Structure formats: C-alpha cells, structure tokens
Amino acid sequence: MESFGARLHRAMADRGPLCVGIDPHPALLHRWGLTDDLDGLARFSQTVVDALGDRVAVCKPQSAFFERFGSRGVAVLESTIRQLRDSGALVLLDVKRGDIGSTVAAYAAAYLEPSSSLYVDAVTASPYLGVGSLAPMFETATAHGGGVFVLALTSNPEGPSVQHARGADGRTVAQTVIDEISQLNRGAQPLGSFGLVVGATIGETGHDLSGAGGPLLAPGLGAQGASAADLRTVFGRDLSTVLPSYSREVLNAGPDVSGLRSAFDRVLADCRAVLGSSS
Numbered sequence: 001m002e003s004f005g006a007r008l009h010r011a012m013a014d015r016g017p018l019c020v021g022i023d024p025h026p027a028l029l030h031r032w033g034l035t036d037d038l039d040g041l042a043r044f045s046q047t048v049v050d051a052l053g054d055r056v057a058v059c060k061p062q063s064a065f066f067e068r069f070g071s072r073g074v075a076v077l078e079s080t081i082r083q084l085r086d087s088g089a090l091v092l093l094d095v096k097r098g099d100i101g102s103t104v105a106a107y108a109a110a111y112l113e114p115s116s117s118l119y120v121d122a123v124t125a126s127p128y129l130g131v132g133s134l135a136p137m138f139e140t141a142t143a144h145g146g147g148v149f150v151l152a153l154t155s156n157p158e159g160p161s162v163q164h165a166r167g168a169d170g171r172t173v174a175q176t177v178i179d180e181i182s183q184l185n186r187g188a189q190p191l192g193s194f195g196l197v198v199g200a201t202i203g204e205t206g207h208d209l210s211g212a213g214g215p216l217l218a219p220g221l222g223a224q225g226a227s228a229a230d231l232r233t234v235f236g237r238d239l240s241t242v243l244p245s246y247s248r249e250v251l252n253a254g255p256d257v258s259g260l261r262s263a264f265d266r267v268l269a270d271c272r273a274v275l276g277s278s279s
C-alpha cells in the first residue's frame, strides 16, 4: 500500500504545494449570503468542493465548524469528505484529537479506518498527553496509508507559553515533539507520513526542523497575519517539505467559483515564489 507521505509528495508535485481549509465561520456564511444553519453549511461546503476539489493538493475541513450543528453537521462533513476524495484532493481533517492511548485508538478508528464514514487521508493531533499516547493513530495510519499531523509550534499567540517551555534535558516541549516525530519518519522516502504543524506566524524560534522527514503544515497565512514570505523566516532551509495552509484568505473570495479559483491561484503563486515550483 502506498504511504500517505508518498501520496502527499505526488499531490504536491502535481497540484502544487498548497492546503486550503474549509472553515464555515458564521461570518463567512453571512458574507456569502447564506444562512447560518445546516442548509448554509451544506451550500458553503459544496461550493468549495466544486471550486477547488479538482485542483487543490490537500483540503482541510475544520471539524469544529461542522460539529457545531450536531449530528446533521457531521453528516455534511461526511458527505464533503467523500466528495473531496472523489475529486482527487487529499483530505486532512483538522480535529486536533489527543487522549490516553486506549481512547486515541477509538479516534484512530473514527478517522483512519477505511470502514468509517469519517475516513480521511490524515488528521491533526494534539501531543500534550505525550507523543507516545498517539501511537494507536500512528499504527492505524501506517496500516492504511494514512497520515497524522502533530501540533508542534502553533500559529496562535498563546502557543509559546507551553511549547517553548523547557524540560530537564534542556529541549523545549516543541523540540521534543519534533524529535519524536522525526524518529517515526526515519528512512521514509520520498516523504514521511507523520507531519508537524508549525505556524507561519511564529518567526524565527531556533527550533531544529531539519530532521523532521515529514510534511510541515504551515497555517496562519492570510487572516492571521503571516505572508508567504514569512515561510522563509520560519522554515529557513527546510522549505522543501512545507505545506502552506490558507482558509479565510481564500474563502473570503467566495461564493463565486471563479473568485475562489482566482484566490487559490494567487496564493499558490505566492507560495511557489517562496518554496520553488519543484516543491
């Protein structure tokens, strides 16, 4: 079975190094002239699939915006995931799950087992119960060609108070996460299946990402203030595996399909200018 890392590497080469989020904020539904209800949620998601499903390498639905409508919102998420996969985009579900290992096994079954209605190519996970507690996700992902993106240096201003804290060996919490994920990716070619989330907003922090071996998901671009040029500052020499992620910056251009596609083309060009067209 082809690994997630290999599939992602190909998708980024074929479609460009870009992830676009589906974040149906109430304000965006309003801006698009939609109602803040299930109907608005379904129309919003369908429009993004129609506009970008056949061209974006990775699409990242934000689970929270579907969950807020309860089980029927989750049903819209299920249908959106299916349509995205059918249109050839890899689906990274942003759910940031994490718990004790036996519970993580249930999350793994929910998102990374092909028999699940919420089955996706990859999920985001929180390592703050220890990276080792995520082992059931790593195992299930490996068994089925899936991926896991673990939070390391998040884009929000509150992140550093936890992530920059140092342990007894002098490493920061984030560096410990980075090093443990690097171990999991060791030897994987052309790209490991275990990614790290590193915000484009964080500036130069001195963390060593050179051995990560997997994709580096970079949110925080656009609406949170970072620009593609900031990727150089944050990632330095490690740009070749960076997967920039935009949500509102692209979604603000809707509901016209042509507007969404133009915004997609623009941010992809910005990213290519920094990352190089071969990445």
Ligand SMILES: O=c1ccn([C@@H]2O[C@H](COP(=O)(O)O)[C@@H](O)[C@H]2O)c(=O)[nH]1
Binding pocket: 021, 023, 062, 094, 153, 154, 155, 156, 197, 198, 199, 219, 220, 221, 222, 223, 224, 245, 246, 247, 248, 249
């Ligand atoms: O460190 C992180 C991790 C995840 N996110 C998520 O990405 C999108 C960002 O949306 P924008 O509209 O592009 O700001 C959102 O779903 C966050 O939950 C992040 O921002 N930072």
